[in-house]
Amino acid sequence: MLPQVAVLGSGIMGTGIAAFFADRGLPVTLFDVSVDLARKAIERAADPSARVPVLMSPRAAKLITPRSVEDYEAALGQADFIVEAVPEVMALKKKVYDAVDRHRKPGSIVCTNTSGLSVEAMAEGRSADFRAHFLGTHFFNPVRFMPLVEVIPGRDTKAEIVESVAAQLRMLGKKAVVAKDTPNFIANRIGIFSTLKAFELMEKYGLSLEAVDAITGEPMGNPRSATFRTADVVGLDTLAHVIETQGATAPPWLGRMLEEKKLGDKTGGGFYKKVGGEIQALDLRTFEYRPKQDPRFDAIRVARGYSRPRDRLRALLDYGDDDKVCSFARELALSAGAYALSLVGEVSDDARAIDEAVKWGFAREVGPIEALDVVGPARAAKLMQRYGIEVPAALTEAAAANRPVLPPRVAAPSAISLAALRERPKAIVRENVNARLVDLGDGVLCCELDHKMVPAMNPVDDYLISLFEQAHEEVRSGRFQALVIAKEGQNFCAGAQLDLVLRLAEEKRFDDIREIARRLQMVTLANRHAPFPVVVAAQGLALGGGCEILMSGQVRVVFAECYAGQVEVGVGLVPSGGGCLMLLQNMINRAKKRNPGPTPAVQQAFELIGFGRVSSSAADAMEKGFLNPKTDQVVFDRDDLLARAKDAALARLAAFEPIPKPDLLLPGPAAYYAFEDQVLSMVRQQKLSPHGARIAKVQARILTGGARASYAAPVPPEHILELEREGFVELCATKETQARIGHMLKTGKPLLN
Numbered sequence: 001m002l003p004q005v006a007v008l009g010s011g012i013m014g015t016g017i018a019a020f021f022a023d024r025g026l027p028v029t030l031f032d033v034s035v036d037l038a039r040k041a042i043e044r045a046a047d048p049s050a051r052v053p054v055l056m057s058p059r060a061a062k063l064i065t066p067r068s069v070e071d072y073e074a075a076l077g078q079a080d081f082i083v084e085a086v087p088e089v090m091a092l093k094k095k096v097y098d099a100v101d102r103h104r105k106p107g108s109i110v111c112t113n114t115s116g117l118s119v120e121a122m123a124e125g126r127s128a129d130f131r132a133h134f135l136g137t138h139f140f141n142p143v144r145f146m147p148l149v150e151v152i153p154g155r156d157t158k159a160e161i162v163e164s165v166a167a168q169l170r171m172l173g174k175k176a177v178v179a180k181d182t183p184n185f186i187a188n189r190i191g192i193f194s195t196l197k198a199f200e201l202m203e204k205y206g207l208s209l210e211a212v213d214a215i216t217g218e219p220m221g222n223p224r225s226a227t228f229r230t231a232d233v234v235g236l237d238t239l240a241h242v243i244e245t246q247g248a249t250a251p252p253w254l255g256r257m258l259e260e261k262k263l264g265d266k267t268g269g270g271f272y273k274k275v276g277g278e279i280q281a282l283d284l285r286t287f288e289y290r291p292k293q294d295p296r297f298d299a300i301r302v303a304r305g306y307s308r309p310r311d312r313l314r315a316l317l318d319y320g321d322d323d324k325v326c327s328f329a330r331e332l333a334l335s336a337g338a339y340a341l342s343l344v345g346e347v348s349d350d351a352r353a354i355d356e357a358v359k360w361g362f363a364r365e366v367g368p369i370e371a372l373d374v375v376g377p378a379r380a381a382k383l384m385q386r387y388g389i390e391v392p393a394a395l396t397e398a399a400a401a402n403r404p405v406l407p408p409r410v411a412a413p414s415a416i417s418l419a420a421l422r423e424r425p426k427a428i429v430r431e432n433v434n435a436r437l438v439d440l441g442d443g444v445l446c447c448e449l450d451h452k453m454v455p456a457m458n459p460v461d462d463y464l465i466s467l468f469e470q471a472h473e474e475v476r477s478g479r480f481q482a483l484v485i486a487k488e489g490q491n492f493c494a495g496a497q498l499d500l501v502l503r504l505a506e507e508k509r510f511d512d513i514r515e516i517a518r519r520l521q522m523v524t525l526a527n528r529h530a531p532f533p534v535v536v537a538a539q540g541l542a543l544g545g546g547c548e549i550l551m552s553g554q555v556r557v558v559f560a561e562c563y564a565g566q567v568e569v570g571v572g573l574v575p576s577g578g579g580c581l582m583l584l585q586n587m588i589n590r591a592k593k594r595n596p597g598p599t600p601a602v603q604q605a606f607e608l609i610g611f612g613r614v615s616s617s618a619a620d621a622m623e624k625g626f627l628n629p630k631t632d633q634v635v636f637d638r639d640d641l642l643a644r645a646k647d648a649a650l651a652r653l654a655a656f657e658p659i660p661k662p663d664l665l666l667p668g669p670a671a672y673y674a675f676e677d678q679v680l681s682m683v684r685q686q687k688l689s690p691h692g693a694r695i696a697k698v699q700a701r702i703l704t705g706g707a708r709a710s711y712a713a714p715v716p717p718e719h720i721l722e723l724e725r726e727g728f729v730e731l732c733a734t735k736e737t738q739a740r741i742g743h744m745l746k747t748g749k750p751l752l753n
Helices: 012-023 035-045 058-063 069-078 090-103 119-123 128-132 159-171 187-205 209-216 228-234 236-246 252-259 298-303 309-317 324-342 351-362 368-375 377-386 393-401 462-476 498-506 510-529 545-552 579-590 598-610 618-624 638-653 669-684 690-704 717-732 735-747
Strands: 005-008 028-032 064-068 081-084 109-112 134-139 148-153 175-178 272-275 278-283 288-291 428-431 435-441 444-449 482-486 534-543 555-565 633-635
Touching (some): 012 028, 012 035, 012 058, 012 064, 012 134, 028 035, 028 069, 035 058, 035 064, 058 064, 090 109, 090 119, 090 128, 109 159, 134 159, 148 351, 159 175, 175 351, 187 209, 187 236, 187 351, 209 228, 209 278, 209 324, 228 236, 228 272, 236 252, 298 309, 298 324, 309 324, 324 351, 324 368, 324 393, 351 368, 368 377, 428 462, 435 462, 444 462, 444 638, 462 482, 462 510, 482 638, 498 510, 510 534, 510 545, 510 717, 534 545, 545 555, 545 579, 555 618, 555 638, 579 598, 579 717, 598 669, 618 633, 633 638, 669 690, 690 717, 690 735
Parallel strands (some): 005 081, 028 064, 081 109, 109 134, 148 175, 534 555, 555 633
Antiparallel strands (some): 134 148, 278 288
């Protein structure tokens, strides 16, 4: 491990790198030209109200010490790992190294965070020990969320230093790829090529910038920000700098945008800008802004009909030879794939590393070389000839051998992949359209969420509930000893299948709604109190019913970027799968030592549910009370998630004891009336709508325990579950809640009626 880290420069990248190490429990010294600048950077990083918090937990800010560059002599020699993150100016960086070389201790590792400057040029003139321990580490922005770090050795960097730094960064959760010291390294090199090619093809095919973004976003396995919106976020000055570093030629209109300070979000407008409530787009012919258009193309419509990224890309590229959208996408994908293949040996010796660097650096779901395998090597070669693209020798060889272009990924020995397991004979124990049971080995069964229609969200439906019930049957039969609940991919589960709830509500089938809620409650209760270990492994969104499933685990193993919350209020509902019960239990258990009585726990649960608060990270989920810091585990590498969950299940077997079902001491009607007064006051102040008040009062009735509860009469868990079901059905019956659900399904946004 790296016992002491120093970061030089408290700008966006420096602060992000310091936060990365601090979030993992490492002490960091953050240097800038003054202590005050460094201190303010730490305060911004720890601001929990920031739209995108830099730190996963504000508490980690205590591990970052602000220092001035005047303290180099006294403090820099204590650091084992020094990361320079000053602006991308060679002269400035070399000036910093003059001081670092004087004050660092021998053997300490020095890294430059650069997006493309020559590592060897920066090391010129330095001492032999400095050069032996100096390398580039290109973190991608934002550091917290982008997994890629390119590790770039200089000519004199010791091989063991490169291996050690890459290994330690991987251990801390980054995807480290070793790159060669060439302009812009791997990801930016290919990313800039693809961006410039998209600019060129936009003019060739006569497309607007909105059309290019519609094509180059999700249909091609890329983020929704696609090409031009991404440029606005990055900044057009930054884009121009990286283009210049690569020695490439930018289109003339980019220079004009720089002259007119149309730099993107940082100046309030670039390719797009917001005017009032309207998004406008720049017309590159007139250089005037106009209302943003919503281009509609049949090829994109067909591609969006597929849920999996490779299938979307295949549909787009197969749409038709005479379609300009298909031709644009083909020429772009084939050009990028050919270029990436041509760089094997120049930027890295490993084609897989090149492809994954682009995916990890730009949040892409399909890499440029992988795209050639989606097309098929033989067909890709023929299409390249049609579009005048030079066919790489590696593609010709793959086509001749009838094998994929991209070598298979070699997973870490400790990692478990459900996709790989499913290929093994008899690994799938049971399966339905939206979930499956997979044998993880060693007596551990996995219930895998895998909604076919909406795999990115994995909504809870009767198919999933049914597989949970069958999972318990399998373990109780003696065939397995423990259960893990997991989902591979971006998100764990984003809640209930709202279209089903709305249809049943409109048809007044309230008994069916009540029964679905009851079955989910029985599953979550069974998970929590099972006579065998139940571990939930989650990442990304765990909302509504997904949060209930997460909380139902006896132990939770979660990826650091886990966003948990009971958000049912946004669709006019209350948690009804045991969410109220489990959150109350969590809050009561947290307050046991202080013994403040039941009302504070109820108040905390009421605020979390009533405001639909969602954690900003796994650490924040622990602080909010969705997770338990004493028993639950946080994983920084998503690839380790399932293996760690399996280990947790096996560890729990050693001295297993079921979790008991204690009654809950809740305040009852007296506290309910106090909550009702708060709600009515908010209505009078017009802070809450009448229907919002109705939802809040149902929520208060559940959490205070209803008429049966009092300070002297604990209620059983089943009573809270009954209150949940009845409150859920009561709200489903209202036109206002039905309108909220319909609006969410149509727009993806809450309706405050």
